[in-house]
Amino acid sequence: xxxxxxxxxxxxxxxxxxxxxxxxxxxxxxxxxxxxxxxxxxxxxxxxxxxxxxxxxxxxxxxxxxxxxxxxxxxxxxxxxxxxxxxxxxxxxxxxxxxxxxxxxxxxxxxxxxxxxxxxxxxxxxxxxxxxxxxxxxxxxxxxxxxxxxxxxxxxxxxxxxxxxxxxxxxxxxxxxxxxxxxxxxxxxxxxxxxxx
Amino acid sequence: xxxxxxxxxxxxxxxxxxxxxxxxxxxxxxxxxxxxxxxxxxxxxxxxxxxxxxxxxxxxxxxxxxxxxxxxxxxxxxxxxxxxxxxxxxxxxxxxxxxxxxxxxxxxxxxxxxxxxxxxxxxxxxxxxxxxxxxxxxxxxxxxxxxxxxxxxxxxxxxxxxxxxxxxxxxxxxxxxxxxxxxxxxxxxxxxxxxxx
Amino acid sequence: xxxxxxxxxxxxxxxxxxxxxxxxxxxxxxxxxxxxxxxxxxxxxxxxxxxxxxxxxxxxxxxxxxxxxxxxxxxxxxxxxxxxxxxxxxxxxxxxxxxxxxxxxxxxxxxxxxxxxxxxxxxxxxxxxxxxxxxxxxxxxxxxxxxxxxxxxxxxxxxxxxxxxxxxxxxxxxxxxxxxxxxxxxxxxxxxxxxxx
Amino acid sequence: xxxxxxxxxxxxxxxxxxxxxxxxxxxxxxxxxxxxxxxxxxxxxxxxxxxxxxxxxxxxxxxxxxxxxxxxxxxxxxxxxxxxxxxxxxxxxxxxxxxxxxxxxxxxxxxxxxxxxxxxxxxxxxxxxxxxxxxxxxxxxxxxxxxxxxxxxxxxxxxxxxxxxxxxxxxxxxxxxxxxxxxxxxxxxxxxxxxxx
DNA sequence: CATGAATGAGTCTTCATTCAT
DNA sequence: AATGAATGAAGACTCATTCAT
Numbered sequence: 001x002x003x004x005x006x007x008x009x010x011x012x013x014x015x016x017x018x019x020x021x022x023x024x025x026x027x028x029x030x031x032x033x034x035x036x037x038x039x040x041x042x043x044x045x046x047x048x049x050x051x052x053x054x055x056x057x058x059x060x061x062x063x064x065x066x067x068x069x070x071x072x073x074x075x076x077x078x079x080x081x082x083x084x085x086x087x088x089x090x091x092x093x094x095x096x097x098x099x100x101x102x103x104x105x106x107x108x109x110x111x112x113x114x115x116x117x118x119x120x121x122x123x124x125x126x127x128x129x130x131x132x133x134x135x136x137x138x139x140x141x142x143x144x145x146x147x148x149x150x151x152x153x154x155x156x157x158x159x160x161x162x163x164x165x166x167x168x169x170x171x172x173x174x175x176x177x178x179x180x181x182x183x184x185x186x187x188x189x190x191x192x193x194x195x196x197x
Numbered sequence: 198x199x200x201x202x203x204x205x206x207x208x209x210x211x212x213x214x215x216x217x218x219x220x221x222x223x224x225x226x227x228x229x230x231x232x233x234x235x236x237x238x239x240x241x242x243x244x245x246x247x248x249x250x251x252x253x254x255x256x257x258x259x260x261x262x263x264x265x266x267x268x269x270x271x272x273x274x275x276x277x278x279x280x281x282x283x284x285x286x287x288x289x290x291x292x293x294x295x296x297x298x299x300x301x302x303x304x305x306x307x308x309x310x311x312x313x314x315x316x317x318x319x320x321x322x323x324x325x326x327x328x329x330x331x332x333x334x335x336x337x338x339x340x341x342x343x344x345x346x347x348x349x350x351x352x353x354x355x356x357x358x359x360x361x362x363x364x365x366x367x368x369x370x371x372x373x374x375x376x377x378x379x380x381x382x383x384x385x386x387x388x389x390x391x392x393x394x
Numbered sequence: 395x396x397x398x399x400x401x402x403x404x405x406x407x408x409x410x411x412x413x414x415x416x417x418x419x420x421x422x423x424x425x426x427x428x429x430x431x432x433x434x435x436x437x438x439x440x441x442x443x444x445x446x447x448x449x450x451x452x453x454x455x456x457x458x459x460x461x462x463x464x465x466x467x468x469x470x471x472x473x474x475x476x477x478x479x480x481x482x483x484x485x486x487x488x489x490x491x492x493x494x495x496x497x498x499x500x501x502x503x504x505x506x507x508x509x510x511x512x513x514x515x516x517x518x519x520x521x522x523x524x525x526x527x528x529x530x531x532x533x534x535x536x537x538x539x540x541x542x543x544x545x546x547x548x549x550x551x552x553x554x555x556x557x558x559x560x561x562x563x564x565x566x567x568x569x570x571x572x573x574x575x576x577x578x579x580x581x582x583x584x585x586x587x588x589x590x591x
Numbered sequence: 592x593x594x595x596x597x598x599x600x601x602x603x604x605x606x607x608x609x610x611x612x613x614x615x616x617x618x619x620x621x622x623x624x625x626x627x628x629x630x631x632x633x634x635x636x637x638x639x640x641x642x643x644x645x646x647x648x649x650x651x652x653x654x655x656x657x658x659x660x661x662x663x664x665x666x667x668x669x670x671x672x673x674x675x676x677x678x679x680x681x682x683x684x685x686x687x688x689x690x691x692x693x694x695x696x697x698x699x700x701x702x703x704x705x706x707x708x709x710x711x712x713x714x715x716x717x718x719x720x721x722x723x724x725x726x727x728x729x730x731x732x733x734x735x736x737x738x739x740x741x742x743x744x745x746x747x748x749x750x751x752x753x754x755x756x757x758x759x760x761x762x763x764x765x766x767x768x769x770x771x772x773x774x775x776x777x778x779x780x781x782x783x784x785x786x787x788x
Numbered sequence: 789c790a791t792g793a794a795t796g797a798g799t800c801t802t803c804a805t806t807c808a809t
Numbered sequence: 810a811a812t813g814a815a816t817g818a819a820g821a822c823t824c825a826t827t828c829a830t
Contacts (some may be wrong), residue, residue, distance in 0.1 A: 009791090009792085009830090010790075010792070010830085011235045011641075011792030011793070011829085011830065012791075012793045012794085012828075012830050013793080013829090014289040014793065014794095017250075017792090018794090023825080025792075030798095032313060033211075033313070033314075034232075034233065034310040034311065034314075035231075035310075036231065036232075036233035036234050037314065039820060039821085040820075040821065041819095041820075041821095041824085045801030049794085049795095050795045050796070050797090051793065051795085051821085051822085052794065052795055052796080053793080053794055053795070053821090054824070055821085055822065056792095056793070056794075056795095056824080057279070057370070059822095060818095060822085061821070061822095066207050073289030083312055088814045092338075102802050104314065105309055105312075106307065106309060106310055107310060108306070108369070109308070109309025109310035109311075109312070110306065110309075110310040111306070112301055112302055112303060112305065112306025112307075112309070112369075113231040113232075113306035113307040113309075114231065114306075114798050115302075115303060115342040116229065116230070116303065116305070117230075117234065123351075124371060125369070125814085126370065126371055127238050130366075130370055131371075132367045133371065136326075136814090155381055155384070157372075158248065158363065158381045158382055158385045159213055159371070159385065160365050160366070161362075161363035161382065162359035162362070162363050162382065162385060162386075163320075164366040164368075165358075165359070165361075165363040165364065165366030165367070166355065166358035166359050166362040166363075167362065167800080168362050168365040168366065169327075169331070169356050169357070169358040169359075169361040169362030169365065169792080170362070172305070172319070172322070172323060172327045173323065173327055173328065173331055173358070174323055174328075175354075175360075175811085182794080183295075184204050184352055184354075184355045185355055185358065185359065187352070188355045188359060188389050189389070190354055190386075191348070191390075192385050192386070192388040192389030193388075212810070212811090215811090236802085236803060236804085237803075237804065237805090238802095238803075238804095246811085246812095247405075247811065247812045247813065248805090248812090248813085249805095249806090249807095249811070249812060249813075250810080250811060250812075252804085252805070252806085253810075253811075256805095257804080257805085258803095258804065258805095379799085398771070401811095403756050403809090403812090403813085404809085404811075404812050404813070405808085405809065405811075405813030405814070406807070406808045406809050406812075406813050406814045406815085407808090407809070407813080407814080408813080408815095409814080410712025426707060427707070427708075428625075428626075428627065428704040428705065428708075429625075429704075430625065430627035430628050430723075431627050431708065431716050433798080433799065433800085434800065434801090435798090435799080435800095437814065443798085443815085444815065444816045444817070445656035445801085445816085445817090446801090446802085446803090446815065446816055446817080447814080447815055447816070448798090448817075449802085450813095450814070450816095453801095454800085454801085455799090455800070457799095467807075469829030475816095481606050499703055499706075500703060500704055500706060500707065501708055502700070502702075502703065502763070503699070503700045503701065503702070503703025503704035503705075503706070504704040506610075506696050506697060506699065506701075506702065506703070506704075506763075507625040507626075507697055507700035507701040507703075508700075509696075509697060509700070510623065510624070510697065511624075511628065511721035514639040516763075518764070520763060520764065520765055523610065524760075524763045524764055525764065525765075529761070542594075549775055549778070549779055551766075552757065552775045552776055552779045553779065554757075554760070555760040555776065556753035556756070556757050556760075556776065556779060556780075556824090557754075558756075558760040558764075559753070559755075559756030559757040559758065559759050559760030559761070560749065560753050560755075560756040560757075561756065562750050562759040562760065563721075563725070563751070563752040563753075563756030563759065564722045564756070566699070566703075566713070566716070566717060566726055567718055567721055567755075567794065568715065568750070569724065569748075578746055578749045579749055579752065579753065581746070582746055582749045582750065582753060582762070582783050583753075583783070585782075585783040585784075586779050586780070586782040586783030587782075589812090597814085606789070606790095609790095629823065629825085630824060630825085631824075631826090632823095632824075632825095640790090640791095641791045641792065642791090642792085642825085642826090643792075643826095643827090643828095644789085644790060644791075645826085646825085646826070647789075647790075650826095651825080652824095652825065652826090677797060727802065767806070789811105790830100791830085792816105792829090793817100793823105793825095793827100793828075793829075793830090794826100794827080794828070794830095795818095795825105795826085795827080795828095795829095796824100796825100796827105797823105797825095797826105798815080798819095798822105798823085798824090799818105799821105799822090799830085800811085800820105800822095800823105801820090801821095802818105802820085802827090803816105803817100803818090803819090804816105804817100804818095805815100805817090805818105806810100806814100806815080806816080806817105806830100807813100807814075807815070807816095808813090808814075808815095809811100809812085809815095
């Protein structure tokens with residue numbers, strides 16, 4: 001963008017509200033409709049913007065949706081308490097809440113389904129949400145191991161996969177949304193990890 | 198195949214072949230392209246059939262895909278050996294092989310993404326593949342518990358979710374396809390379940 | 395196209411009327427609007443056909459217009475009389491009549507303007523109309539030379555260009571459509587060619 | 592360039608540069624793309640100006656292109672030598688050179704194709720380039736006739752059309768760009784015009 | 789004056805579905 | 810039963826033009 005000598009941008013400035021409204025609408029519609037079914041018309045209407053305004057900022061539909069996904073970020077998790085059970089629970093409950101808030105299952109479904117055509121989607125999801133979430137879990141486990149609460153030779157990565165993955169297996173099996181889920185999987189995991197004394 | 202009273206197959210032999218060819222093509226394309234991207238033209242071409250022939254048997258695209266998904270069945274798993282570790286491994290490895298063979302992740306992604314528009318898809322998947330697979334796992338665990346190898350109060354359903362779900366978490370995290378996966382998650386699970394003595 | 399054993403085409407047969415109506419409409423609109431301005435909607439409406447029907451037969455707009463141009467053919471010119479002046483006149487008058495009937499100037503203009511983007515157009519025009527027309531003229535000249543009415547060393551190709559080209563120069567100069575044109579250019583040409591004795 | 596009474600250039604020097612840059616870019620793009628295909632964005636980019644700056648000076652696309660065409664002028668032809676053959680050749684060669692330099696065929700094609708929608712274009716072309724070029728030719732012929740080298744009753748206008756028009760016929764026939772063209776058509780024309788003695 | 793944002797109208801093309809043979 | 814033609818309803822993207830800064 002060109003600027004004047006004083007650094008002020010020349011011409012009319014791009015509306016930040018519109019920008020955000022578009023991305024928000026796009027993300028919601030992506031979750032609700034899936035990549036292909038979602039139309040730019042819908043986004044334009046939802047964001048109260050003309051279709052051309054969207055194209056002005058993102059050249060293609062794929063670009064828009066990539067940008068929309070890139071805005072996704074994990075919500076903040078309370079700081080670790082030092083108690084492994086408490087901390088794992090708090091991460092998983094936040095995870096579940098997040099998934100429900102943004103219709104995460106559908107979003108993930110779309111990204112998986114689109115992998116062959118638009119691989120950026122699942123990559124972004126991985127970087128922005130899946131990776132960080134798993135990292136949080138792993139960190140709690142490592143610290144606990146540092147405190148000697150967990151067996152030295154425990155396979156923490158597998159523990160993370162169990163904690164995180166059981167959510168999806170449950171959803172697919174039709175037992176998603178159970179409030180006990182977090183407690184159950186945490187206790188199960190701890191049983192596998194704890195130093196046997 | 199239907200037969201007449203005399204045992205001779207009814208006239209529409211040719212039709213039955215087409216029937217199957219269509220369903221097979223539809224399933225493959227569903228996994229490869231996703232629900233919306235897959236077109237009836239593609240199915241028709243792949244099945245070497247006219248588009249009208251498809252519509253003759255299934256009124257709509259959704260009907261066809263529902264039928265296609267309904268044909269999915271778990272491949273046969275070797276009979277239980279009685280050793281819990283062996284049996285769980287054999288089930289999980291068969292599961293992973295299956296997923297790769299039919300591009301299962303993409304298929305599941307599509308069904309999840311489409312849940313709002315075509316809920317039959319995920320339902321079918323659940324009934325035909327997810328449910329049975331989980332049932333197999335559960336059965337092995339229960340029998341082992343019957344033999345006293347597993348704690349009486351063990352949460353078997355959560356164990357199943359961990360075994361099954363870790364596959365998805367791994368995939369999403371970009372660590373799918375690892376051959377060690379099955380061993381690792383089985384050993385992790387057994388550590389949680391075994392009677393501590 | 396697949397056919398039955400008896401050679402009869404299978405399924406509904408493609409309407410020859412529609413086919414022709416589309417091509418006719420396309421050619422007319424091409425002349426009236428030019429390549430880019432002409433829309434498939436206009437063609438569909440003019441031919442009383444759905445847009446999809448057009449796409450069923452021609453994959454793209456360029457394909458359609460190429461096909462439309464390819465249908466162009468010179469109208470029939472009366473058989474040569476043996477008198478050079480009569481024959482040249484008859485060819486040129488037919489040429490002028492044709493040009494007016496199909497709005498040839500606009501058509502040629504479009505093909506020239508599109509040369510960079512759709513070179514097939516001018517090529518087709520050349521093969522179907524310009525080339526044959528010039529060939530007719532040349533043939534009359536050659537036969538006349540054979541009869542000794544024209545100088546042996548006369549540059550017939552240049553004569554053809556003068557006869558044919560003066561039409562365009564006149565049009566561009568704003569003196570198109572003059573009924574005397576043909577006589578004048580023929581007499582001029584003959585003056586250049588005749589054996590001086 | 593305009594100047595104040597004191598001879599100092601008027602303030603909008605910068606503006607005048609832009610003005611010219613726009614017109615130049617427009618003319619080039621008109622020849623390269625044709626009326627409809629050429630976009631104001633392309634012009635703006637080529638002229639290093641914003642689209643709005645264009646609209647500030649010309650209300651519509653048609654206005655701009657009309658103005659652009661109006662800037663066209665024949666390049667200067669060397670002063671007549673008094674020898675008819677030499678002078679005709681020099682005019683025609685300059686003509687051909689011009690046509691190639693500005694992609695004149697495409698430009699003319701566009702103007703002809705657009706005649707129905709934007710008749711100003713061909714009118715301008717006629718006034719600025721075709722007319723003057725033909726006038727040059729005619730003048731040489733008339734002077735030659737004045738010197739008695741050409742028959743009194745010769746049809747000079749037709750001669751001009753032959754000289755000028757053969758260029759287009761040749762181009763359309765696929766024999767454009769031949770260096771001999773000018774000589775051939777001049778000699779042909781002179782053969783028709785010369786006083787037979 | 790000059791710029792960039794914003795937009796509405798329009799265009800080609802695709803596709804599930806219905807018709808005619 | 811099976812085929813291919815025909816279609817209406819969309820959808821992504823483009824562009825001349827108008828606004829706001």
